[in-house]
Amino acid sequence: MGDRQAFESLYDATSAKLHAVCLSVLKDRPEAEETLQEVYIKVWQSAARYASNGLSPMTWLITIARNRAIDRLRARSSRPATAPTEAAATVASTEPGPESATIRAQERRLLDECLAQLAEQQAGAVRAVYLEGVTYADLAEREGKPINTVRSWLRRSLLRLKDCVSQ
Known part of the structure; x- marks a missing residue:
């Protein structure tokens, strides 16, 4: 009422x-x-x-x-x-946030320090295979070494890197 x-x-x-x-x-x-x-x-x-x-x-x-x-x-x-600009504003950015970027930079610095502790030939082999995508066979040919020798370098190098990073 x-x-x-x-x-x-x-x-x-x-x-x-x-x-x-x-x-x-x-x-x-x-x-x-x-x-x-x-x-x-x-x-x-x-x-x-x-x-x-x-x-x-x-x-x-x-x-x-x-x-x-x-x-x-x-x-x-x-x-x-x-408006397209409004739609674009709702899409999440694929760029890492500040925290992620800082963590990545610290991890990269740690990896570089650990790679520096390896012999130059082994560090180069790790970079070539795991960072540049070179195959074991191509690396063995490039270094003029048997493929099993290259695999042994990589295995030992990765174990040393693991120990270094975990400290």
């Missing part, structure tokens, strides 16, 4: 529950708050239509909130991107 005091009491008693309903559907707090406002506007405008048919008023309010949140969710998913 347009009683503002009654409406305020209704809001105080039900807003937390209805906000939780909207938030559970939308998963976005600002959007849930906007939806809750729309729910109370609808309740204010259509309170006269509420018919006590055995259901509690809270059930009626929850139904309105849930349906309004679902409508908003559907509208959100069917809405096209308004």
Whole structure:
């Protein structure tokens, strides 16, 4: 009947529950708050239509909130991107963050220090195979050594690198 005091009491008693309903559907707090406002506007405008048919008023309010949140969710998913720049802003960057870049730089520095502790020929073999993608056969040919000798260099070198890095 347009009683503002009654409406305020209704809001105080039900807003937390209805906000939780909207938030559970939308998963976005600002959007849930906007939806809750729309729910109370609808309740204010259509309170006269509420018919006590055995259901509690809270059930009626929850139904309105849930349906309004679902409508908003559907509208959100069917809405096209308004501008390419807005769409581009939502794509995650593939660049490493500052923390990842720092960790990578530290790991690279540690690897370079450990490679420096190897004999020059073995360090060169490790760099060629594991950093440049040279095959064992190509490395053996380039060094003029049997392939099993190159494999032994790499195995021993990797064990030494493992020990160095783990210290």
